[in-house]
Amino acid sequence: MPINKFITLESTYVPLPIENVDTDQIIPARFLKATTKDGFGDNLFADWRYNKDGSPKADFVLNKPEYTGSILVAGKNFGSGSSREHAAWAVDGYGFKVVVSSFFADIFRNNSLNNGVLPVIVSEAFLAELFAAGADNTIEVNLETQTITNKATGKSESFDINSYKKGCLLNGFDDIDYLMSVKDEIESYEQNRA
Amino acid sequence: MAGKTLFDKIWDMHEVKTIEDGPSVLYIDRHLVHEVTSPQAFAGLKARGIKVFRPQNTFATPDHNIPTINQHLPIADEVSRFQVDTLTKNCEDNNVTLFGLGHPKNGVVHVVGPENGITQPGMTIVCGDSHTSTHGAFGSIAFGIGTSEVEMVLSTQCIMQPRPKTMKINIDGKLEEGVSAKDLVLYVISKLTTGGGTGYFVEFSGSAIRNLSMEGRMTVCNMSIEMGARGGLIAPDEKTIEYVKGREYAPKGADWDAAVEKWKALVTDADAEFDKVYNFDAADIEPMITYGTNPGMGVGITQSIPTLDTVEEASQKTYLKSLDYMGYAPGEKMLGKPVDWIFVGSCTNGRIEDLRVFANAVKGKKKAEGVTAWIVPGSHQVEDQAIAEGLKDILEEAGFELRQPGCSACLAMNDDKVPAGKYSVATSNRNFEGRQGPGSRTLLAGPLTAAACAVTGVITDPRTL
Structure with a gap:
């Protein structure tokens, strides 16, 4: 199944300078009753974003009109906790194509990549400068060259991604396409194992 | 050449192939499935026009989104009922074994696997649930996966995974009376923090681990995800062998003898090297309780909430936000703080041993006025055993009610929600904001501490009970 192809992106960003944002905050469990992948973006960060009556909480960053863009910048250890891919669907569904942090939890990172959302790991100092900049600042992410640039400071950093996953994102392939293509090898493994 | 770790041995046996500068194609022996993280994966299979590749290695049970009372009635919430019915339909269409609601083998997926012998040493086990790490207690590589990965395993019995680094956490010495496996693992997480294990697969070792029962080992491995680790295992x-023996899906006869022979080789070589090693002394551990909104924010129950100067400057804002949510302040003592709710259950502490500990501690006492308690067995087998052993009677006499099995208030997907602002001492695994219901405040602890708090109505050291 083709996923979104990704090459470069320049965008303003939404800063969330909180550490250890867990997947229960990204999408609370009571929203996991769905049987499709649609509509999770509306409930991204639901308990921080909405009052009990469903009205928006004015002080939460997603409700501040000056912050826009398709990049989320979050404090370290983003996506810890549950394995729910609904968290990645919520981030993607809201319209974020890139999440920048100094540290990601493993399962969230895998889930993001499997949905064409690029997790970009930067240094603590780079992250702090992104949080310090104004709402009109932009970030440029280039997957081909594996670089991220803070336009306000002009500073760039390179980020890691294994070349297999990079190829998947650049070409819009997913892991199941790959696994289906090596099914013969899987069957011969089954026959040969002790 | 240096020896191999247990993790490396099992991983290598399951590697179908590796991709240069990419993940391994890892073969999966057991795929456990529940209703919440599977429907989109089954829909993906349908869209590709394929069926489950190895249904005989796939086992399903609804647990997250089911009521824990009146399970004989249709599920009242229409959306939840549809999700559970969707699992039933998907299993029927794909010949997958299902322990449906009301089935004698139904229960929390990570309790069901071990108690039926589905979980065995040396296996690779995955499930769309982060607490799949529980099964590592049997010496298997077990970890939680996302729904895209569930679809991979359903369609090819394989998963694409980068090989994690290895970590050894060695705990020697003897746990003090009243200190449990849960306290041990909460202590370790408080030292490593919630991100300390990220990128690693952990092997727990040492005399304190060896001395734990299988139930206790499952509690420890279950919580390895809470330090960010991919999973945790114990040789x-x-x-282990005694526990697996005779269970329904365990090997029988000559197959059993051959399996035991293989399982005995599942050890880390003496000269194997880990990427990281931690050593702890069991004697340093007291009953633990959490005070914040991640499982790394725990202290010994007689201790105070850490003061702000002990927290790194960059993390202070997040720290204060967390304490503000809990209604606590830095430096406050934990003992004596009010408790409104008690939750005993979940894949962390919902096994028979946990119910025994809780029941024996409250025996002859009374639930404190104003405390609401939910005692939720991890499975029907646990429930049946609790009744047979007389634990249900003890609980009822002390003012507690034994509910029906499920994940319940651990994640509050069903109606078992702790109200906003209330303090809940829970034997589950996560104290995140709103985890037990919007606005709820969770304090993680072991079943003995939960019992002490249940009969006093305040945070109480179980050693003084």
């Missing part, structure tokens, strides 16, 4: 020994 199998006589206790």
